[in-house]
Amino acid sequence: MGVDVVSLLRELDFGIEEGTSARSLLLRSPKNAIFLVSVVSSVPRVNAHTLRSFIARRSSPVRPLFVGSTATEGVLEQARAGVVDVLTQQPLQLILKGEVFSPSLEESAPEQPKVSPGRLAWGRWGIERCLLLAVTPLTQSQIAELVGVSQQMVSRVCRQLGSWITTTSAGVMLSDPKNLLERWRQEYPGAGGQQFGWYSLDPIVKQTLNAVSEAKLLDARPLVSGDVAADRLMPWKLPSRGRIYVDGPIDLAGCGFVPAPLDEATLITCVPADPTVWRLTEHGIFQMHDDMDLADAALVYWDVLNSDGIDSQEAADHLISLITQELR
Numbered sequence: 001m002g003v004d005v006v007s008l009l010r011e012l013d014f015g016i017e018e019g020t021s022a023r024s025l026l027l028r029s030p031k032n033a034i035f036l037v038s039v040v041s042s043v044p045r046v047n048a049h050t051l052r053s054f055i056a057r058r059s060s061p062v063r064p065l066f067v068g069s070t071a072t073e074g075v076l077e078q079a080r081a082g083v084v085d086v087l088t089q090q091p092l093q094l095i096l097k098g099e100v101f102s103p104s105l106e107e108s109a110p111e112q113p114k115v116s117p118g119r120l121a122w123g124r125w126g127i128e129r130c131l132l133l134a135v136t137p138l139t140q141s142q143i144a145e146l147v148g149v150s151q152q153m154v155s156r157v158c159r160q161l162g163s164w165i166t167t168t169s170a171g172v173m174l175s176d177p178k179n180l181l182e183r184w185r186q187e188y189p190g191a192g193g194q195q196f197g198w199y200s201l202d203p204i205v206k207q208t209l210n211a212v213s214e215a216k217l218l219d220a221r222p223l224v225s226g227d228v229a230a231d232r233l234m235p236w237k238l239p240s241r242g243r244i245y246v247d248g249p250i251d252l253a254g255c256g257f258v259p260a261p262l263d264e265a266t267l268i269t270c271v272p273a274d275p276t277v278w279r280l281t282e283h284g285i286f287q288m289h290d291d292m293d294l295a296d297a298a299l300v301y302w303d304v305l306n307s308d309g310i311d312s313q314e315a316a317d318h319l320i321s322l323i324t325q326e327l328r
Contacts, residue, residue, distance in 0.1 A: 037065035126276030133284035137171035192273030197265030208242035225295035237315035242267035
């Protein structure tokens with residue numbers, strides 16, 4: 001069985017895009033460094049013979065990425081010296097131009113999770129959101145597919161959660177959703193990325209619908225979060241600002257908006273850094289709407305709680321009851 005390169009790269013929080021040829025990938029590190037590599041077919045163990053057997057195109061600027069379940073120490077020394085690029089599964093590490101990328105080796109207790117300095121734990125937070133939104137047990141492979149991470153990462157996170165989850169023959173499920181939701185809220189930094197402020201005199205819901213329509217025309221995959229989404233999930237919040245996730249910057253100047261500073265904006269569009277934002281939008285049992293797609297309930301909860309509306313705390317409390325299944 002070959003190595004699942006994409007899953008390993010995602011576990012290392014790398015962004016992945018197609019490169020200039022069939023086997024090339026454009027990789028974006030967690031610190032936004034860009035690497036163009038050509039993926040060499042994986043082997044059980046990358047060794048000196050593997051390197052000698054690969055004939056690189058001398059005229060190509062694309063560096064080969066050697067992939068294996070393991071690699072010899074000699075190959076790893078060459079990789080750390082910047083001579084070759086290597087991705088291994090055991091241990092999970094990616095070495096590009098001499099820089100080593102690896103997950104945190106800390107396996108912390110549920111109440112004290114650890115994150116490597118300089119890296120954001122998008123994968124772990126996505127797995128925790130997945131468990132929070134689930135209404136039935138999920139196998140580790142189902143969670144991995146939903147979140148877009150490796151099964152090894154799911155297994156590690158489940159071990160870290162300890163007594164907070166229950167394992168059955170059907171899979172795993174949270175036994176303490178309220179405490180996990182609170183911990184996730186405290187740790188999660190928000191979806192990150194680029195935010196753009198817009199101003200309009202229209203009512204907030206109408207602004208949001210107009211922006212969604214424009215974003216759909218631009219194939220920007222809009223997801224509504226914040227006040228408007230909270231009001232759709234639990235009719236309590238009086239929307240005071242719109243918030244939409246899009247997969248690229250969009251110009252709303254042609255549909256009744258003018259650019260505005262974020263603190264003065266009536267609507268914010270966000271190109272998130274969190275790669276899991278779109279993964280869980282239809283996960284769990286939540287009401288669907290024909291006129292707009294909503295971000296998942298956990299993201300909506302975080303966005304509302306971290307907004308400056310006068311009724312944000314009350315709306316967030318109602319969402320807690322929804323997410324922890326008290327009202328489902």
